[in-house]
Amino acid sequence: MQKRFYSLDVFRGATVAFMILVNNPGSWANLYAPLEHAPWHGCTPTDLVFPFFLFAVGNAMSFVMPRLQEAGTPAFLKKVVTRSLLIFLIGFFLNWSPFIRWNDDHLTFKAWEYAGANGALVGIRILGVLQRIALSYFFASLIIYFFKIRGAFVTAITLLLFYWAMTFLLGSAADPYSMNGYFGVQVDKAILGESHMYHGEGVAFDPEGITSTLTSIVQVIFGYFVGFYIQQKGKNYEMLAHLLIAGCILIFTGYAWDMTFPINKKIWTSSYVLYTTGLAILVLSVCILLIEFKDAKGIWSRFFDVFGKNALFIFFLSGFLPRVIALFRWVDHYDDKGEKVYTSALPWFYQHVCKPVSANLKNGSLLYAICMIAFYWLIVYIMDRKKIYIKV
Structure with a gap:
């Protein structure tokens, strides 16, 4: 079998990283245009x-x-x-x-x-x-x-x-x-x-x-x-x-x-x-x-490479973990009608840490997505250091 090209692994890792970025905004209502899907036709x-x-x-x-x-x-x-x-x-x-x-x-x-x-x-x-x-x-x-x-x-x-x-x-x-x-x-x-x-x-x-x-x-x-x-x-x-x-x-x-x-x-x-x-x-x-x-090669290639080594696992985790975390909720405040408004760890992080950084809500939403990339990168980086690769 031919020697594998490292660039292919970096390409795959960069794709996974971008996938996590677009799938985890702080607010779906506040996205920069390139981070939204085309409404129908277009790309x-x-x-x-x-x-x-x-x-x-x-x-x-x-x-x-x-x-x-x-x-x-x-x-x-x-x-x-x-x-x-x-x-x-x-x-x-x-x-x-x-x-x-x-x-x-x-x-x-x-x-x-x-x-x-x-x-x-x-x-x-x-x-x-x-x-x-x-x-x-x-x-x-x-x-x-x-x-x-x-x-x-x-x-x-x-x-x-x-x-x-x-x-x-x-x-x-x-x-x-x-x-x-x-x-x-x-x-x-x-x-x-x-x-x-x-x-x-x-x-x-x-x-x-x-x-x-x-x-x-x-x-x-x-x-x-x-x-x-x-x-x-x-x-x-x-x-x-x-x-x-x-x-x-x-x-x-x-x-x-x-x-x-x-x-x-x-x-x-x-x-x-x-x-x-x-x-x-x-x-x-x-x-x-x-x-x-x-x-x-350098920091940029190594950053993406670790995503590529556990691509399917980290994609799954980025979808599964927020759902589990959302089960652990608490009352954040009461609305005008006196109804309870609940929150959980990730929405709280967006509302109280990312959202206030800018009057432009798109910036806070993007900051949250970047934080999610950093969080999941840390997971796959530790896995890579320990030589843990989850293959299907």
């Missing part, structure tokens, strides 16, 4: 985080696939199925955790389905970020293992075109690329059920839904291609030049496709895959140039 820096991580999953896969191929098909299937299932179940566990919730002044078990605050039936979300990673990794692994490089490339292009055709032909005639017109919503409702879908948009709509997973698989395959190519060509400027050219071509193609199939993270359009993959290649190329060619 902000925040919309790059998830596809960059899937791209990094493909990179990592290119280094372990030769070993899995040597072990034979039964060993390969056992490894891939087990890992995919574990990641999926961890994501589902995260959605359900911490299994209890506050219902007025008492704790109750968070049932599979229960009445929400407005009386509507809500339930445990089935899909999510880790679940999409699991499914994308699983199918990309099978495609690459059984179809090889050329077959995987043909499959990837076919999936992008097929998804475009399905979205256009099966969607609403008025606007097949709108939230209400997107055909995948009906598929998710039929299979998952409305109560087990994401409701952050105000309606039952899952941004990690079943149908849009088709194109997220391609993101992993493209990541694999880049990792494979880097290993085959070795550390030279020709390899770097080819990566830069490929990145620019994909960005241009994504922009061109955007005119008929808009760049959109929430339905993971084919143009979005090409555009974000192109940007991922450019960012990775810069990392390779700085680290592998210029040897510009």
Whole structure:
């Protein structure tokens, strides 16, 4: 197996760090524009985080696939199925955790389905970020293992075109690329059920839904291609030049496709895959140039590297820990009606430490997010010093 490029680990770690930053603001109502998702069509820096991580999953896969191929098909299937299932179940566990919730002044078990605050039936979300990673990794692994490089490339292009055709032909005639017109919503409702879908948009709509997973698989395959190519060509400027050219071509193609199939993270359009993959290649190329060619390693690279060494674990912890902490609450004050207003450690920290630092509430919200990065970095730094690496 070829020697691993340190720049790939730094790229993955930086992606995880940015993921923690955008997922942990002090206030969702006070965000700087680059730290918000695009309302629908379009792409902000925040919309790059998830596809960059899937791209990094493909990179990592290119280094372990030769070993899995040597072990034979039964060993390969056992490894891939087990890992995919574990990641999926961890994501589902995260959605359900911490299994209890506050219902007025008492704790109750968070049932599979229960009445929400407005009386509507809500339930445990089935899909999510880790679940999409699991499914994308699983199918990309099978495609690459059984179809090889050329077959995987043909499959990837076919999936992008097929998804475009399905979205256009099966969607609403008025606007097949709108939230209400997107055909995948009906598929998710039929299979998952409305109560087990994401409701952050105000309606039952899952941004990690079943149908849009088709194109997220391609993101992993493209990541694999880049990792494979880097290993085959070795550390030279020709390899770097080819990566830069490929990145620019994909960005241009994504922009061109955007005119008929808009760049959109929430339905993971084919143009979005090409555009974000192109940007991922450019960012990775810069990392390779700085680290592998210029040897510009230092505090910045070590900072991100420790995130990359425990990437899935720290992502899980950053979602799980705030939910557990929120169970330990106390009365902060009483509102105008004399009703109790509760708080817990993390909201208190934002309200009383971060928020007062500036009249611009966005600054306090950003400061809180930076503090969260520092907190989780300290955890993975200690783990790295003790050589503790939690792999799935």
